[in-house]
Amino acid sequence: MAVIQVENMEFYAYHGCFQEEQVVGNQFLVNVLIEADTQQAQQSDRLHDTVNYQILYNLVKDEMMIKSKLLEHVSERIITAIQNKFPEIERVEVKVSKLNPPMGGKIDRVSVTLSRNFPKNAR
Numbered sequence: 001m002a003v004i005q006v007e008n009m010e011f012y013a014y015h016g017c018f019q020e021e022q023v024v025g026n027q028f029l030v031n032v033l034i035e036a037d038t039q040q041a042q043q044s045d046r047l048h049d050t051v052n053y054q055i056l057y058n059l060v061k062d063e064m065m066i067k068s069k070l071l072e073h074v075s076e077r078i079i080t081a082i083q084n085k086f087p088e089i090e091r092v093e094v095k096v097s098k099l100n101p102p103m104g105g106k107i108d109r110v111s112v113t114l115s116r117n118f119p120k121n122a123r
Contacts, residue, residue: 001090002038004051007031011064015074018102022067027099029109030060032082035091051086059085071096071112079116091117 009030014022034051041050059081068074075094082092093115101110 001035002042004034004036004038004053005032006053006056006060009057009060011061013064014067015069015071015098016102017069021102022069026101028064029095029097029099030064030078031095031097032056032060032078033091033093034082034086034089036086036089051089055085056082071098071110072114075112075114079114083116083118087118089118090120091115 009032011028011030012025013028014025015028016022016026034056036051038050041047060078063074063077063081066074066077068077075096078094078096079092082089082094093113095111095113097109097111099109101107103110
């Protein structure tokens with residue numbers, strides 16, 4: 001089993017419960033961790049035998065461009081998109097962070113992390 005991580009993907013997006021957030025936008029960071037069997041890629045050295053990081057990034061980017069009120073909703077959409085594109089994965093974890101959230105004080109970020117297991121025998 002291998003762990004593949006794409007870390008600190010940065011996006012400017014329009015997520016938030018306040019109307020201003022959906023108009024003005026904010027900076028977000030997204031981290032994705034995937035567990036998958038990469039045995040074939042380890043032997044073949046071929047990209048199509050593993051999770052393509054560029055495709056993974058583009059999936060995340062597409063979901064980040066869809067406005068949402070809640071980070072939980074964005075995270076769930078990212079997990080679903082990854083699962084649909086890469087059915088061979090066994091686990092995915094997604095962390096979405098909003099930088100400098102408008103909460104009335106100095107706050108570095110707020111984050112939501114969701115994870116999902118996809119056991120082989122359940123597919």
